[in-house]
Each structure stands twice: as structure tokens, then as C-alpha cells.
Amino acid sequence: MQDKSEVRLTAAEMSTLWSQYINDSASVCVLSHFLEKVEDDEVHPIIEFALNTSKRNLSLLNELFQKEDFPVPIGFIEEDINPKAPKLFSDTFVLMYLRNMAVLGLAASSLSLGIVTREDIFTFHNDVLNSSVKLQYLSRELMLIQGTYVRPPFVSTPDKVDFVENQQFLGGILGKKRPLTTVEITHLFINVQTNAIGKTLILGFAQVAQKKEVIQYLLRGKQLAQKHEDIFSDILKKADLPAPMSWDSAVTDSTTPIFSDKLIIFLVSAMITAGIGNYGTAMAASPRKDIAIKYASLIPEISLYAEDGADIMIKNGWLEEPPQSDDRKKLAKKEYE
Known part of the structure; x- marks a missing residue:
């Protein structure tokens, strides 16, 4: 049986892996500052988990890119953060930020799992998804314990099943809604x-x-x-x-x-x-x-x-280009009007 990891990367796989690398490199910078300045002993291990996850992802991606002869993105590095700077955000807000980051990670990983093909790439994104699930769980549970979690509004439970009877359900721009x-x-x-x-x-x-x-x-x-x-x-x-x-x-x-x-x-x-x-x-x-x-x-x-x-x-020369399709006109060295 053919080794599935020897199949070339598809455009979708390049896209998801490249984006993951850029995002994780940014996360390492932000989370490193959070971990350095955190004062709440309960928030500390959650930041540490998120930081270690991003570092692990970068390590795996580096190995994969080198194996595929794919140029490793620059992303964000140590020069993009000042480790000696004072604390900027409260620990309560950092916890809220971590949960929001986890929710975004869930959405991105779910999309990636639906469009990648190779088994090793699928496994990678599945691990990222599981880490996002855990981060969301850890941050939500601590917010509930600390009383900082804001629940969506409550509404009354319906008495029966109803069906829409007319266009009034769609409402209008003005008038009663x-x-x-x-x-x-x-x-x-x-x-x-x-x-x-x-x-x-x-x-x-x-x-x-x-x-x-x-x-x-x-x-x-x-x-x-x-x-x-x-x-x-x-x-x-x-x-x-x-x-x-x-x-x-x-x-x-x-x-x-x-x-x-x-x-x-x-x-x-x-x-x-x-x-x-x-x-x-x-x-x-x-x-x-x-x-x-x-x-x-x-x-x-x-x-x-x-x-x-x-x-x-x-x-300012800050926008790193994602992988692109071949420019056939340029390769053919022809001029087109």
C-alpha cells in the first residue's frame, strides 16, 4: 500500500498548515507575556497549557515543512515581544481571551479537518482540535468557579411546537417586530x-x-x-x-x-x-x-x-505572503496585453 504521507500537499493542506504556523507563532508571543505576568495561580496552568500546545504545533510543523521542502514561514519571533514590559491585561481578562482563542481554534480546526486529505495532516489538525476543546473546557470551568463566566440570556421553555403561518415572521424594517x-x-x-x-x-x-x-x-x-x-x-x-x-x-x-x-x-x-x-x-x-x-x-x-x-x-513590509498558485504567464515568459 502506498504511503499516504508521500503524496504531495494539496493547496488546502498548504493553506491550513501555513495559517496554523503563523497563528501559533503569534500565540507563543502573546502567551509568553501572559505567563510571565500572571498572578492568579489558577490561571497560570491554563496559560501554560495553551503556550505548550502552540510550541508543540510549531515544532511539528517545522518538521513537516522541512520534510516537504516547503519554506518555513517567518511568522512572529522573539523580537516581536518585550519580555521585560509590565503587565497590560488583568488575569480575569486573559482567561476570557483564552476561552475566545479556544473557540476560534475549534472553528478553524473543524474547517481544516473537512478539507485536508493526507492522514498525517488530518491527524495533526485533529490533535489541534482536541487541544482547543481542552482549552475551552479548562477556561470555561475556571470562569464558572471564579464567577466571571457570562451566560447567554435565558428564555422561557416553549409550551408546544409551532409553525410559521405567514410572512409576518420575517418582519419588516419599520413597525412592530x-x-x-x-x-x-x-x-x-x-x-x-x-x-x-x-x-x-x-x-x-x-x-x-x-x-x-x-x-x-x-x-x-x-x-x-x-x-x-x-x-x-x-x-x-x-x-x-x-x-x-x-x-x-x-x-x-x-x-x-x-x-x-x-x-x-x-x-x-x-x-x-x-x-x-x-x-x-x-x-x-x-x-x-x-x-x-x-x-x-x-x-x-x-x-x-x-x-x-x-x-x-x-x-511597512509586515504582510507575509501565503502560498500561491503558479503564475503560468510568468513561467511561459510571454507578454500579454
């Missing part, structure tokens, strides 16, 4: 929470960023995140449902540079990418027209913000 479905509530809650986390991260990053254009970009992002958080919170409140709490107080007053501007912009870009995906999913899952239209109107706004972030990275 039907109550929110549990699916709509869930997505609104998630998007309030992720914007709150993003706003706090950006707030901290703005204090320690160095380039003026990066600081201005971050302050704009903070306003954008606050705007979106308010919009989704308002929809929940109008339905007499609670919105997640804010995390603004989780940032210290430190202004000492910790992370390079390159790493900061990358982390913000990763949050935006996840946010666009969340909005798209929420829009598709929200039958009420006013809510779907609201998501549709916000996606171009954050997409433009993401493009401006990419422009900053390109201008």
Missing part, C-alpha cells in the same frame, strides 16, 4: 461579547503601540467595536434581554511597548476576520429582516477597516 428567536439571541450575544473582547484588546494595544499610524488605526478600531457592541446590545435590551458585561477595566495603565506593531496589527486583523465570519453566519441565521439588514450594513464597514490594516502591513 416579532420576538427574537433563540438563534438570533445567540448570535447577537456572541457578537456583543466578541466586540467587547476586541475593544479591550485594542484599548490595551493602543497604549503600547509605537507608530502614530498604528495608534490612530487602533483608536478608530476601538470606536468601531464600541459602535457595533452598542448596536447589538440595543437589540437585546429592546427585547428585554441582558447584554454581556464590558471588559474596559481589564487594561492596566502601562504604556511600555510589549508587542511589536507588526504583531499588534496582525492580531487585530485576525479578530476582524473572525468578526466578518461571525456576521455572515449571523445574517444567514436571522430571519428577521431588520436584523439581517443590520449585519449586512456592518460587514462593509469592518471590511474597509480590515483593508486599511492590510495597507499598513504592506507599507
